[in-house]
Amino acid sequence: MVGVWLEYLVLEGRRGYPQLNWNTYMLLQSLYRYVRLIVNCISHWTFKPIPLPEEPTVTSKDVTIIIPTIDGEGIDFQQTLRTCLNTDPHEIILVTIDANLKRLTDVANSISSTRIRVFSVTHANKRRQMCRALPEVITKITLFADDDVIWPPKILGWILAAFEKPDIGGVGTCQRLRRAERPNIWGFLGALYLERRNFEISATTHIDGGISCLSGRTVAYRTHILQDPEFTYGFTHEYWLGKYQLNTDDDNFITRWMVSHGWKTYVQYCREAELQTTLEDNPKFLKQCLRWSRSNWRSNLTSMLRERHIWSQNLLVANLDWGDRQQPWCAYALYLATISPPAIIGDGLLVFLLCQTTQSWDARSRQYALVALLLWMFISKFVKLLGHFIRYPEDVVLLPISILFGYFHGFVKVYAFLSLNVTAWGSREGADMDDEYRMIRLVEYEK
Incomplete structure (x- = not known):
């Protein structure tokens, strides 16, 4: 959600409306995108499954x-x-x-x-x-x-x-x-x-x-x-x-x-x-x-x-009668990611904000900052996949394809949003043979 508002604020900022400076934009966008990644990395690497019981009650x-x-x-x-x-x-x-x-x-x-x-x-x-x-x-x-x-x-x-x-x-x-x-x-x-x-x-x-x-x-x-x-x-x-x-x-x-x-x-x-x-x-x-x-x-x-059961009670909307909220981190890390802008927009925005933030720097410092940002972006796209590349190190040469596909997937995500009325499987033989029966509009079904 922060990412969506940031894109709006940046557009409005170019017209001179917001009072926030470019440093604030950069900080907010970076926090929104990468706090989730850092915390998830720590959580993933320290995860422990529920162990086998000595005397199980379910077999x-x-x-x-x-x-x-x-x-x-x-x-x-x-x-x-x-x-x-x-x-x-x-x-x-x-x-x-x-x-x-x-x-x-x-x-x-x-x-x-x-x-x-x-x-x-x-x-x-x-x-x-x-x-x-x-x-x-x-x-x-x-x-x-x-x-x-x-x-x-x-x-x-x-x-x-x-x-x-x-x-x-x-x-x-x-x-x-x-x-x-x-x-x-x-x-x-x-x-x-x-x-x-x-x-x-x-x-x-x-x-x-x-x-x-x-x-x-x-x-x-x-x-x-x-x-x-x-x-x-x-x-x-x-x-x-x-x-x-x-x-x-x-x-x-x-x-x-x-x-x-x-x-x-x-x-x-x-x-x-x-x-x-x-x-x-x-x-x-x-x-x-x-x-x-x-x-x-x-x-x-x-x-x-x-349904709104996922939200945390300490959010600004907590005073509304939305029932029990049970998954505050998951709501931020998974659900809100659905409505976040595609990666190509998010990455482009970060580069744009960096260029605006460092306008007063000398050329060499600006270059170092840009290289550091691009390196961090690369690491952020690699770290989730580390397990696969440890098992199959020969696949590392294909990593650039993964990054490019990640950007392309943003267009898939947008098209999916524009075609949510389609409920077909699309890829499985025979799964959609009964679409006329399965995809009945409610009014026709009631008739």
Whole structure:
């Protein structure tokens, strides 16, 4: 928010209106952009997961795994089922569409005819697929997983360790991209996306327990929360702007539900809870980025402006009746970042402010100041990704591509904001085949 006002003030300052000087502008913009980074670095590097209990009260037999899928075939999918079964859950429930029911049943029976059940719905709709399975769950914990994840053998124990705390309702995981034999640029950008996300959510979880979205790639919840009829109705009848029915954003909705109903969330950031997943390794990755950006806009705006449970009570708006505020740091570090100007504008503004601030300096000093600022900007774009480059030092040569893509992503973010009415998946085969059914306007649905 400070960044948005700064751009306005700078424009007005050129007309002579504001009384603040350039030094003040520079200080405010720097604080807004980099205090968050410094604090998050400290929090991320000092994060410790909730340890395994000596005598757990929740075990793997208290877990039912639900996997919504469309195709439900292939070596990768079978590997997902096998790694999930290796953690010894009570059972796995697969939910597909009617057209693929027989094929998926055959795949499930070939792996385990007793521990995997298969159901279907008429239309491809992830939220309704999830809700089709929920009434079948009889265990304490329900775990949702994507059909392309690979689990480490001890992941379930570490997820369940967090549920030993009775006030925790949802638990997320650490995620890495499955490294291809011949990784390309798209795979590199996808790996950095997950690396950056791990950095941010571990930091905010450590500080105030906040997170904007518990990723549905692998996430666990207390079953009784999800089996509440009020939740089921809200989950399957969410509309954007009262007009556009949402099929995507399922994990955003559940995360907001946890916050609004007084449940805490947690992310087990550790190697034992680190799953592997896949992302598009071709230009379709841009469509994934666009979908993620739209989801962030819709969900974060809902959290900030409509539900408003995330705000701290010591803010200026605390006198308003906005309910309980639970995540002050997360609100600043994650939610407000959504409405911050794109990086290319923010960086350009900092360079502009530096030039204005140092007008009275000699040429050499101004040059040193500019070099120092550019070096700091470079470090700030590198530090979040340090974990990836430690694991794959050969990728360091691709760092300039990451920086350029970061600037390009600003345009993706703007376009996403201008097309929030689009709720299509965009990158997944068959996921949007039922758009005419799924994207009904509310008035037509009522008719």
